[in-house]
Amino acid sequence: MIIIGIVAFVLFFYHSFSTSLEQEKKAQSKNFIESALGIIQHFHQLELSEKLTTAEAQQLAMHTLESATYGDDGYFWINDSNGKILIQPYMPNLVGLNMTNWADSTGKYIFQEFDREARKGGGWVSYTWPKLNTSEEFPKISYVAHYPAWDWLIGTGLYLDDMKSDIFWAVLSTSGVLLLGFLIFIFTIIVIINYFVHQLSELSIRDSLTNLYTKRFLKEISPALLNHNKLTDHHLTAIFIDLDHFKSINDLHGHDNGDKVLKKVAKIMRENAKQRHYCMRYGGEEFVLIGFFENEMSAVDMAETIRHQVSEVCFINDNNEFSVTLSAGVALHNNLIDDSFANTVKRADMKLYEAKTAGRNRVVV
Structure with a gap:
């Protein structure tokens, strides 16, 4: 066109x-x-x-x-x-x-x-x-x-x-300048459109509050993760994280402080995540960390590090201090029992439920 x-x-x-x-x-x-x-x-x-x-x-x-x-x-x-x-x-x-x-x-x-x-x-x-x-x-x-x-x-x-x-050379030189300007205009428009499309794409896969990836991004990245899983000796792993009693934090300290807690947890996850690790806000106070780990224990160590650092943070609301804890479930992708990576995430969610029922503030694998 x-x-x-x-x-x-x-x-x-x-x-x-x-x-x-x-x-x-x-x-x-x-x-x-x-x-x-x-x-x-x-x-x-x-x-x-x-x-x-x-x-x-x-x-x-x-x-x-x-x-x-x-x-x-x-x-x-x-x-x-x-x-x-x-x-x-x-x-x-x-x-x-x-x-x-x-x-x-x-x-x-x-x-x-x-x-x-x-x-x-x-x-x-x-x-x-x-x-x-x-x-x-x-x-x-x-x-x-x-x-x-x-x-x-x-x-x-x-x-x-x-x-x-x-007339021919005058028209040629003038139209050349106009054509160059037109091409520059088209190129600029394409760059601008590409920028905004990229921004819209980022908005669709980035959570506006925590700047972590969203659940939608997990669906997009799963095929690539599974393909890479076939080429590496590391294990594709899902760590499902949920803040303990988060509803009471919103009720007692307000949603603004609740948002501060979510941002802080997201920041701690990003700081501990390594290359080829993806941190996501799955929904509400639920988070998921996806990545490749050398073995099961290295994934548990990652989850324990995040859990410990979050529990050490002190939040202040009107001179009242409060802290939060989290529970986590860890699941390694298994080609024999997981027909898709979504099943791996579900198993990590089940392990999270076990951590909740066992008393919270812990990691279960």
Whole structure:
């Protein structure tokens, strides 16, 4: 969809921008002619004020316009009403020749076209004309105007192939910049979307209070854990943890303090967890630690360390100190009796229940 959008954008931009540039170049040529008429009028005024003779005024006007080239090959030419070429800067050998009966390579009588359009108030004429230093004729358009006082035809033109080439490279460079900006915009959007998708994914698998993984993450990670379990001599283990009498903590000390307890327990779990261990808030005051352990005793040691550190923490509520304890159940994944890792977690939960019934604040395996 992005590629289709880019192609459609480039085609639309090329068409609209090239049309706009073509109109601008034509308008520019017309403005040049208006400026040339202003120059001629200036010298004509000097003639009328008798500061210059007619011949002197015309000679100075022709000299000024003959030297007034622009762009790569832009120039002005002047014909008199009889078809005589008065100035032709790039082909001075044509000056003085009569072009009344000249026809271009298509058979069009150029001067007659110039004369007709100019006397109508100015206009465009299409024809073919040689380029500088070549005898080959190329399609060209010229805007011509008439200066009645001296009966002159003044014109300036554009070679169509040069104009199209200029427009092509102008459009190409401009569209290239816009396309680059568009690609940067698309890339930025993709990065932003990817970031927010990642954030949403994190929100869906991270508990907002403790920043531990959620029960949903356990379902996502289980297949990978089982595959890795086949490749290692360590044992995939589930440690199910539940805080003892947590409801009474909320009732006696308030839910804010209850949240502090949950955060602290989560912090202790993360600090003791090693590489490839995953700490999760299973729900409410229940936690699960999943990981690979060398043997059953190393998993029990982990659970006992967490249990002991939690029991050592002193919480304060309105100058009243309180502490919490936890119970834990440990189960190692067994391919013979566990058809899924969910069964391993269930067995760890059953061991947790045994710890609860045995008096709490202990680990059962």
